[in-house]
Amino acid sequence: MRIGYIGIGIMGGAMAGRLLEAGHTLFIYNRTPTKCQALADRGATVCANPADVACRSEVVFISVPDTQDVASVLFDPDGIIDGAEPGLIVVDTSTISPAATRQFARRLKDLEIELLDAPVSGGDIGAKDGTLAIMVGGDTLAFQKVLPLLQVLGSKVRLVGPAGAGQTCKAINQLFSGLHMLACCEGIALARKTGLNPSVVIDMISAGAGGSWVLKNLGPKIVSGDMEPGFMIDLLCKDLKYTMELAQQTGQPLVGGSLIQQLFSEAQQMGLGRSGTQALYKVIEQLGQSLDTGESE
């Protein structure tokens, strides 16, 4: 199939690479063109702009940072709508605003273009291995057409509802990730303060009813002081903004969601925005250190 891919970053690059490997013809575009080189060397065609990608493709994937970037790729001069023929399917794997996604989908529908929101969970490793969870919102028929492509990228792919539902599901996913990280940071901080070996505590708790993906995969990084991203705090803060937007729009207060939004925002204030989400530990640890200082005064 002739597939377009716009946004060749860590995630987009890995996912585009899998589609190429599966035998598809790839047309790619990235704002910073140098990032296209590796895929070009493997046979992908580098295009001048999103319109150029769209006019050569049956399906166009987008993997960019935020809502404004998706809007720009779709609607700016030389954007997708400038090159698209009716019948094009756009698959947006970015994590962006559910409300904006619904607007984008309506606007594209008027041009006979289908937009599927298809945010992913599972990180750069999942993108390389094709083991992502992909939560899709949009039209059933369009979903069925691109499903074989999504199954190249993910091991768990489901249509979860109409336009925006994929983004909503992802926003809920991030609520889990953030609260699990809070548990992880407070648990390890308390283990250390009480003189327990935090690695032993992680081992025991992972074996029982306190276990989580975050504890098992990121807990050991906290213990070893490895704050490299996996997934950056800046991105989680962006995502939690959409979670809290949904809370407000639907009248469902999220006291836990609000707490983690504040704490991850504090991590950004401390200059940890480009660290992995496990760097929340430094915020939690500092709370304990502040008290120590208080006692010794």
Add this chain to the structure above:
Amino acid sequence: MRIGYIGIGIMGGAMAGRLLEAGHTLFIYNRTPTKCQALADRGATVCANPADVACRSEVVFISVPDTQDVASVLFDPDGIIDGAEPGLIVVDTSTISPAATRQFARRLKDLEIELLDAPVSGGDIGAKDGTLAIMVGGDTLAFQKVLPLLQVLGSKVRLVGPAGAGQTCKAINQLFSGLHMLACCEGIALARKTGLNPSVVIDMISAGAGGSWVLKNLGPKIVSGDMEPGFMIDLLCKDLKYTMELAQQTGQPLVGGSLIQQLFSEAQQMGLGRSGTQALYKVIEQLGQSLDTGESE
């Protein structure tokens, strides 16, 4: 081996049953004697009081609700110390105060009795199947002596530190369980408010970086409205009291821990103390309903 078991409730009964099945000679005691009948029918000897259990046993297990109950079993007239010979090992599988556990251990040591704190995670199913996680605090030699017995009860058994360390580890475990439950309740409430199918959301999130034991095992119960305990809110509130005690004693504030303590306490106020921990959902749901009411005024 001649083994005593004091506290034949849901957990204690299941664990004592496994020890009996493994071929040991069992001496049992329960405050409400009728609960001993099933084990007596299988060959256990029912004793008149804890002292009577202790004088016939090499190892005595305790499974009672809280700190005061353990103190009573150990030190009241006709308690364990009234019947114990030097060399007895007491294994307390109850979840109680870490600080009190250290005091009890010191007091027993003076009488040449070893106390191991050995709280468990994994619920009544884990107790029946022998798949509990058992977090042990205390003397290494005493641990090694009872390890073969603990391995009849649990699939994950570790000495995590000196006296009280098992209770500390369990208190940290409950911090994870409580925060994971909060994520679960807020996630499902938000899924419903946004019109998503909560079962689909659970399925998607469990497959990725938002997954947890709580979501997988208790999330579906929330969706179906099944609030039967597994593990009661009253007991989790008792456990979180010890978690927050550790926070205060060590100078490590737990903002997440404090939040869940408040929310589960609110659940008790709503009369949900004897429901399963998943009944926290009713507190979270009510927050959303209050806002609805506010809008319609």
